[in-house]
Amino acid sequence: MTDTNVAQLPARGPLSTDVVRATAEQHGVCVRPFTMEVTDPETGAVKYIGVPCGSTVESVCLPCARKARALRMVQCREGWHLTEEPSTAAAKPTDDQRALVELRADLVAAYRDAMGADADDLREEIRSVDAELHQLGVRGRLPNPDGAAKRAPVRSTRRRQDAPNLPRRRVEKHTLGREFAGRFRPSMFVTLTCDTYGPVRSDGSPVDPGLYNYRRAARDAVHFASLVDRWWQNLRRVVGWDVQYFATVEPQRRAAPHLHTAIRGSIPHEVIRQVTAATYLQVWWPPHDEMVYGDGLVPVWDGERFVDPATRAPLTAWADAVDQVDEPAHVATFGTQVHSKGILGGSEEAGRHIGYLTKYLTKSTGEVISANTSSQRDHHDRLHAELLVTPCSPRCAVWLLYGIQPVGATSRTTPGHCKGRAHRRTTLGLPGRRVLVSRKWSGKTLLQHKADRAAFVTETLAAVGIVKPVRDTSALVWRKLAPGDRNAPPRDHLVMRAIAERVTWRAEYERALLAAQGPPGATADVSATRQLAA
Incomplete structure (x- = not known):
């Protein structure tokens, strides 16, 4: 059959599933x-x-x-752009919520009497019940089934010497911004970015990968959500009222997270820049600069805890390791690039910014930070490699590589393998929550x-x-x-x-x-x- 005859054949019809x-x-x-x-x-x-x-x-x-x-x-x-305070009255507990709490109490009682694999199964059931309670609208954290957590050591609240001072006011309960000329109540649109880790090209890849600070980039990504929470806390203390926000987290071309946020009420641009420059997050975690285990040599489970494979000595528990910390393992800050803009409610500009805020919410993180060039792929590979050895929480199994037993470790914990989003190649450390909304934003x-x-x-x-x-x-x-x-x-x-x-x-x-x-x-x-x- 010639090419001409093949070209004249009718195209195959679509599959019924594709049509549906x-x-x-x-x-x-x-x-x-x-x-x-x-x-x-x-x-x-x-x-x-x-x-x-x-x-x-x-x-x-x-x-x-x-x-x-x-x-x-x-x-x-x-x-x-609300003009009246939103209603935030808490609803009364429902029958389903009370029933789940009773079930959780029974599971916790059984868990404390269980051992080994039975205890692991009960812990998973308790976590499942907790997830269902949160789906039913229950807020806050429920008591730890292992009992009262060990109290964290007291840390100094004195501001760092290298951080600018901030004025502090008593935060009033209102959430509405000022009204101007009797009818205008403008709000804000603000963009915050991470600090620089080295010069980058237009595609986000480093000019010199050898000088790019991948360790700091990975740790900033892991702790970005906590740094943002500290920024809101500082902003409220400076302006003196309960600032409300609707924010989305997106990756930049260099794969570092940055924040776009709508803020209700008007705040001077200089105040926003001042708060951003003075905001920092001290991570009081055990040191994790040099791994103790690796290359096939990892801690082993002895039936009750993780121990050294050679000496059989138990690893240092997380709480004990934190007690020994004298200085923060990491200090996260924002970059100098801060964009802020006033927005009037009901305007065409407000509609455009709402579309911009939600632009990437229908894309997976991997689709947003896709690599199109070899230098981008190399950059993402090196950042991912650093994230694989960066602990993401006190429960992270990566702590075992540093000789520390994480919180909640069991026989099912695999040293160095954590299922958290921070370690995935498709997320590159971005927080799991893409949308951050304050509780009094709309009252709903x-x-x-x-x-x-x-x-x-x-x-x-x-x-x-x-x-x-x-x-x-x-x-x-x-x-x-x-x-x-x-x-x-x-x-x-x-x-x-x-x-x-x-x-x-x-x-x-x-x-x-x-x-x-x-x-x-x-x-x-x-x-x-x-x-x-x-």
Whole structure:
């Protein structure tokens, strides 16, 4: 067959799965839902429902990621230029929350009487319960199942001699900024960066890799979130009121993290620069400059603790190692580049900056810091190599390479291998939380913002006589099916059912919008309504 004949052959049609995925993305339907088996205990009826995956990464699920970004944009917009103090009253504990706390108490009691592998399993169950409690909205840390933690040694609170002094005021409880001319209440947009580690090229790679301070770059990345928390603390003490923020963490071209943040209220640019220059974080951790173990020689577990493989002497416990610290193992600071700008609420400029704040939230960290040149790849490889031997927390298994037993070490702990995000090649030390939001930003959680949007749509439909029946589902039994379960219907079936429901819902909503516009010639503007329900 000649090349001409091959070129004349018709192209192969797309796979049905690809068509279903493209249609789902067009209608904003999750392309990879997980299956829930729902049983009615009264009738015994069983049905299968596809629940959206909730991914925030476009390459995983485009519709879910776009919905998550839209919700963050609403959260940012509602809290940035508030004119009244947000309500922050704490809700009363629910029956589910109390039941989980009772279960946790039983697990802790059993854990203290258990030994070996049974204790490890119970510790994992306790962590699972803690995660579920946090998902149900419980804030704060629960007591350590191992008992009261050893009190950390007292450190001097005197400011470092090489850091500028900062004025300190009593922080008032209000969160709103000043109002100017009786009607203007501007806010701020601020960008903070890490310090320099050596000259870099336009692609972010070092001019001289041998002189680039990779150790400091790795440690600054690991402790960046704590440094940002210290910056907020200093800023509030200087301005004298409870500053609120919506911030996102992104990597620069050199792979160092930097912060974009919306701040409610107006703060002088000079004050922001002054606070940034004077903010530092002292990391009172044991020294970790030179490894004690490596090249195949690592500590071993003797049944109760980690010991030296040759002498069988137990390693120094984390708390004891901290007691011996006389000076900080690392001091993190911000760079000199600080960008601050005043923003008026409701302006086009505010909308652009909200889009800029949430620009990369639908991208995985690996997609944002991708390397396109050999020098970038070499730079990322060297930074990753340093992060592999940089402890990320008191529980990090990397501490074992420095002769220190980390907090919570068990027989399952592998020396030098930590699953924390800081050690991954795809993250290069960036914090796990990409979005940082203060508690009094909008006075609502993400779930409450989502409920507001659902309630708005329901009211819009009810206004034209479309009322959806509300069924009590509290008695239903829900069970998540594992992948490969024989009872699970094909995923494409669940997706197509969701597409049909979405098409019906969209038609009803469009009809409600047309009714809201009124008769021809009416000037009702429904663009904001469309955007809110998107």
